[in-house]
Amino acid sequence: MFRKLMAAFGAGVEVDTVLRDRQVTPGSTLHGEVRFRGGSAAHRVDEITIDLTAVVEVESGDSEHHRTFGFQRSRVSGPFELPAGEARSLPFAVAVPWETPVSAVAGHPLPGMRLGVATELSLAGALDKSDLDPLFVAPLPEQDHLLAALDRMGFRFKRADLEAGRLQGATLPFFQEIEYHAGPEWRRHFNELELTFVAGPHSMDVILEADKRGGFLTAGRDVYNRFRVPYGGHPGAAEQALRDGLAAMARHRGWF
Numbered sequence: 001m002f003r004k005l006m007a008a009f010g011a012g013v014e015v016d017t018v019l020r021d022r023q024v025t026p027g028s029t030l031h032g033e034v035r036f037r038g039g040s041a042a043h044r045v046d047e048i049t050i051d052l053t054a055v056v057e058v059e060s061g062d063s064e065h066h067r068t069f070g071f072q073r074s075r076v077s078g079p080f081e082l083p084a085g086e087a088r089s090l091p092f093a094v095a096v097p098w099e100t101p102v103s104a105v106a107g108h109p110l111p112g113m114r115l116g117v118a119t120e121l122s123l124a125g126a127l128d129k130s131d132l133d134p135l136f137v138a139p140l141p142e143q144d145h146l147l148a149a150l151d152r153m154g155f156r157f158k159r160a161d162l163e164a165g166r167l168q169g170a171t172l173p174f175f176q177e178i179e180y181h182a183g184p185e186w187r188r189h190f191n192e193l194e195l196t197f198v199a200g201p202h203s204m205d206v207i208l209e210a211d212k213r214g215g216f217l218t219a220g221r222d223v224y225n226r227f228r229v230p231y232g233g234h235p236g237a238a239e240q241a242l243r244d245g246l247a248a249m250a251r252h253r254g255w256f
Contacts, residue, residue: 013039013082017050017119023104023136026199030094030135034076034119037087046122048077050094053132054101055114056162056174067164070118071172072097098199101162101176102143104136112160113176142204142229142238143197147178149239154183155193169205170198182210189250203230208245223249 013036020031034048052072058065076092103113116132139147158179167175175196182190190210198205208225225245229238 013037013043013045013121013123015119015121017117017133019117019133023107023138024096025138025140026096026100026102027098027140027201028096030096030117031092032094032117033089033091035087035089036082036121038082038084040084042081042083043123044079045077045082046079047075048090048122049120050074050076050092051118051120052094052096052100052135053116053118054162054174056164058164069164069174071100071174096137097172098201099170099172099175099197100137102137102139102160102178102197104138105144105147107138109134109136110160110178113162140199140204140231142231142233143199145235145238146195146206146229146242149242150180150183150193150195153185155180155186156183158192167196167198167207177209186246186250193246203228205229206242206245208242208249210246210249225249 016035018033018035020033024030030052032050034050050073051070053068053070055066056069058067072094074092074094076094077090082088101113101115103110103115115135115137117135118132138144158181160176160178162174162176164174166173175198178195180193180195182193186193192211194209196207196209198207205226205228210223225248227241227245229241
């Protein structure tokens with residue numbers, strides 16, 4: 001729906017952002033258009049920007065809170081004059097970063113993920129950011145292979161979230177954790193498993209973290225594994241790399 005930005009002297013400029021793509025994948029391009037209509041007086045628009053945003057969990061001392069991060073900002077228009085009552089449409093194409101978190105699997109929103117597209121319009125010296133249009137990011141094929149493999153291995157989805165921090169080899173100031181209850185084959189080794197993707201243009205790193213069960217004389221501890229999956233390979237190779245990573249964590253402590 002059009003929303004109205006109250007500019008100087010109460011003259012309203014109506015703005016609407018329409019996304020062409022129902023969902024995108026990491027590394028692709030988001031297409032859409034900004035539609036706007038002048039109010040009762042002419043105004044100068046300084047710029048229009050599109051901002052990809054994510055709601056991220058931030059730890060502060062012993063407490064946690066959520067904060068909205070803008071992680072890809074694109075200027076889609078410079079200054080122009082908008083005559084009174086005139087309607088215009090401005091198409092845009094915004095690059096989706098490779099590390100963008102997955103927010104939809106098999107066509108369904110992934111619980112815990114809140115990604116959005118915000119349109120910011122600078123008018124008469126004031127900034128106005130729209131409400132978020134939901135952004136649905138589907139997995140890359142290799143990500144989808146691994147998620148499906150975990151499902152076949154009996155891992156049960158628990159939740160997903162975004163945490164503030166920068167991983168080795170990553171550029172975004174936050175990362176995604178997809179959490180699972182351990183599958184039957186691995187339950188004697190792990191209670192839960194956390195999966196993180198660090199995707200790039202040619203391959204992706206997969207980070208596994210599990211809380212390993214303690215023994216009769218040993219305490220439980222977190223164990224880690226990190227491996228790389230090239231794009232375009234056989235799905236079975238990615239699944240075998242996943243199984244090898246789980247087996248390595250079951251045997252001993254690993255670090256990345």
